[in-house]
Amino acid sequence: MTLFSRDDLDAAARLVHAVMPPTPAYAWPLLAERFGLQVVVKHENHTPIGAFKVRGGIVYLDRLKRERPEVKGIVSATRGNHGQSLAFAARHAGLPLAVVVPHGNSVEKNAAMRAFGAELIEHGRDFDEARERAAAIAAERGFEFVPSFHRDLVMGVATYGLELFLAHPDIDILYAPIGLGSGLCGLISARDLLGLKTRIVGVVSEDAAAYALSVEAGRVVEVNATNTFADGIAVRIPSAEALAIIIDGAERIVKVSEDAIAEAVRTYWTDTHNAAEGAGAAALAALAKEAPALKGLKAAVILSGQNIDRPVMLEILSGRTPKAM
Known part of the structure; x- marks a missing residue:
């Protein structure tokens, strides 16, 4: 199941690459030593x-600008990276942007959104209340x-899947985190449009498992609360549209513990000297959990973001697991 054609995806890639270069995909030797297999990291932490x-x-x-130039402005809800994306694009498009974040959101993500030009509004206890x-x-x-x-959001983020699969068409298994689902759906779409057989595995926190529960049930299952420091995957209410694509195109969903996510952040720093936020490290946590069964395979993980607050990073590098934000 795909939302767009290969021509659409190639056109989206041209748009993206007019603003930023493709991000690297490296097979780090220390990760290979640690896990006993080749591990390619797609560095989506290396974007603007x-x-x-x-x-x-x-x-x-x-x-939006081409088809509805009369639009006065845009508004959205976020835990940070979606808001930064819109702020970055809205500044280039010359559109006002209001972003709603829940109370207690990442201080540094909030500061970055303001720096990109967003009007920041704090409301609610979590993403879903901010969205309302x-x-x-x-x-x-x-x-x-x-x-x-949204289709266009998925098509845009699918360009990182296109980059990855063109550079490494022989990946056997790929792990990616699930927030509201655009990233994983983009990877599924890119793989299918290229006709590849890569097994794609979604990753959630054990304490924010709405998508895992939904895939098991075959329908949207809401949870009352999330309890993860990985704010990018702290979702209570899955998207029905994303869920349908994930059920159709992902092999399965892996749940990882908060301690495992924190350890993956430390592993990224030790083995690659890259910063990873909690959601960005979740895929590596899943690979670490399953590494003994992956011998002889070529694996890949998505380092989806690096926007982690300094106090949280210090706590993790000190050997502790942060509490939920």
Whole structure:
């Protein structure tokens, strides 16, 4: 199941690459030594916002400006990287942007969104309550509400899958985190459009397992709360559209512990000297969990973002696991 054609994806890649170069995909030798197999890391932490979502914002805003130039502004909800993506793209498009974040959101992600030009509004206890407020602001101001899952967002982020699979078409198994689902759906779409057989595995926190529960049930299953420091995957209510693509195209979903995510952040720093936020390290945590069964395979992981607050990083590098944000 794909949302767009190969021609659409190639056009999206041209849009993205006019703004930023492809991100690297490296097979780090220390990771190979640690896990006993080749591990390719797709470095989506090496984008202008330090996360993969910048790609979706570029593509979404391009279509919006072309097809609806009368739009007065845009509004969305985020835990940080989606908001930075829209702020980056909205600045280039010359559109006002309001972003709603929950109370207690990452201080440094909030600062980055403001630096890109977003109006930041704090509301609610989690992403889903922030999303409700963003929808209300859209109605009040006549702004376009930008969801976290949309065809153009998926097509934009699928360009990192296109880059990865063109550089490494022989990947046997690929692990990627699941926030609201655009990244994983983009990878599934890129793989299918290229006709590859790579097994794609989604990753969630044990304490934010709505997508795992939903895949098991074959329908959207909401959870009452999330309890993970990996804010990028702290989702209570899955997207039905994303879920359908994941059920159709992902091999399975792996749940990882908070301690395992923290250890993966430390592993990235020790073995590659790259910073990873919690969501960005989740895929490596899943690979670490399953490494004994992967001998002889070529594996890949998505380092989806590096936007981790300094106090959280210090706590992790000191050997501890942070509490939920």
